[in-house]
Amino acid sequence: MPESSVSCRTSFLALIHAAASVESVIESRLATLGLSIPKLAALTRLQEAGGTLPLGHLAERLACVKSNVTQLVDRLESDGLVIRAADPSDRRSRLAAITAAGRRAYAEGARAQREAEAALFAALSEQDVARLSEIVAKLERVRA
Amino acid sequence: MPESSVSCRTSFLALIHAAASVESVIESRLATLGLSIPKLAALTRLQEAGGTLPLGHLAERLACVKSNVTQLVDRLESDGLVIRAADPSDRRSRLAAITAAGRRAYAEGARAQREAEAALFAALSEQDVARLSEIVAKLERVRA
DNA sequence: GAAGATTGAGAGCTCAATCTTC
DNA sequence: GAAGATTGAGCTCTCAATCTTC
Numbered sequence: 001m002p003e004s005s006v007s008c009r010t011s012f013l014a015l016i017h018a019a020a021s022v023e024s025v026i027e028s029r030l031a032t033l034g035l036s037i038p039k040l041a042a043l044t045r046l047q048e049a050g051g052t053l054p055l056g057h058l059a060e061r062l063a064c065v066k067s068n069v070t071q072l073v074d075r076l077e078s079d080g081l082v083i084r085a086a087d088p089s090d091r092r093s094r095l096a097a098i099t100a101a102g103r104r105a106y107a108e109g110a111r112a113q114r115e116a117e118a119a120l121f122a123a124l125s126e127q128d129v130a131r132l133s134e135i136v137a138k139l140e141r142v143r144a
Numbered sequence: 145m146p147e148s149s150v151s152c153r154t155s156f157l158a159l160i161h162a163a164a165s166v167e168s169v170i171e172s173r174l175a176t177l178g179l180s181i182p183k184l185a186a187l188t189r190l191q192e193a194g195g196t197l198p199l200g201h202l203a204e205r206l207a208c209v210k211s212n213v214t215q216l217v218d219r220l221e222s223d224g225l226v227i228r229a230a231d232p233s234d235r236r237s238r239l240a241a242i243t244a245a246g247r248r249a250y251a252e253g254a255r256a257q258r259e260a261e262a263a264l265f266a267a268l269s270e271q272d273v274a275r276l277s278e279i280v281a282k283l284e285r286v287r288a
Numbered sequence: 289g290a291a292g293a294t295t296g297a298g299a300g301c302t303c304a305a306t307c308t309t310c
Numbered sequence: 311g312a313a314g315a316t317t318g319a320g321c322t323c324t325c326a327a328t329c330t331t332c
Binding site for chain 1: 313314315316317
């Protein structure tokens with residue numbers, strides 16, 4: 001769990017960073033299943049797509065760079081959760097395919113994630129959630 | 145800039161993650177100065193401490209593991225921003241000492257950070273900031 | 289033995305360069 | 311040449327093991 005602990009003092013950004021660190025609630029639950037957030041995210045996209053996806057598309061849906069997916073799938077593959085297969089329609093392309101073990105891991109991971117999120121949700125009122133999205137939207141506007 | 149882009153869809157955690165990604169505002173400004181958030185954080189702690197700090201203390205103030213600081217100081221050292229010195233009082237200990245270039249980098253970096261934060265602040269009302277800290281506090285409570 | 293720091297291995301991320309196939 | 315994927319180099323971070331000094 002990397003999670004830039006070093007930056008935890010950027011005055012008001014500290015708030016945002018602290019908020020982000022609740023990710024660790026989910027992270028630790030997933031860790032007991034041998035999963036991580038990036039791994040579960042990949043399995044989720046794969047599952048959503050029916051089990052198979054060219055690496056490039058997976059990268060898009062994960063909103064990250066292709067080389068990142070190459071390595072993520074490497075790890076997933078050595079975990080036995082995914083395998084690479086040839087793409088019949090284009091020999092340049094490689095398909096990431098979820099395995100039976102991958103589906104099981106996905107199911108358990110998704111449940112753990114739902115539960116952790118429910119706990120987080122429970123701590124906030126509807127109004128809190130609304131305010132949070134509003135604030136985030138304002139902040140996002142600066143970013144551009 | 146690592147910044148776990150892959151996890152950007154954990155339903156409501158997506159909000160928090162999006163918020164955290166405003167860090168990139170600061171990150172890119174620092175990048176033009178050859179700095180990063182962790183590097184600037186280390187220089188800041190050093191500056192606060194009068195220019196010198198045993199690596200272990202630096203790790204504490206940075207709220208991270210010692211081995212992380214070892215490597216961070218390695219990079220800072222090859223940037224010429226910090227040097228390692230012997231600790232006269234304890235031969236086990238090594239001192240990280242900020243250099244003249246390090247002080248200059250700190251000054252520029254701190255200014256860039258202040259400006260970026262001011263821009264972020266400007267986007268929020270006082271009430272927004274208050275609400276945000278409140279929400280973060282609630283979330284933090286779950287984390288335990 | 290305990291406290292400093294470092295090293296080794298590995299997860300997660302990025303960019304630039306490369307290789308194959310279209 | 312452009313689109314797939316991969317590789318190489320590097321940043322940030324963690325944990326476990328090691329080495330030196332107390």
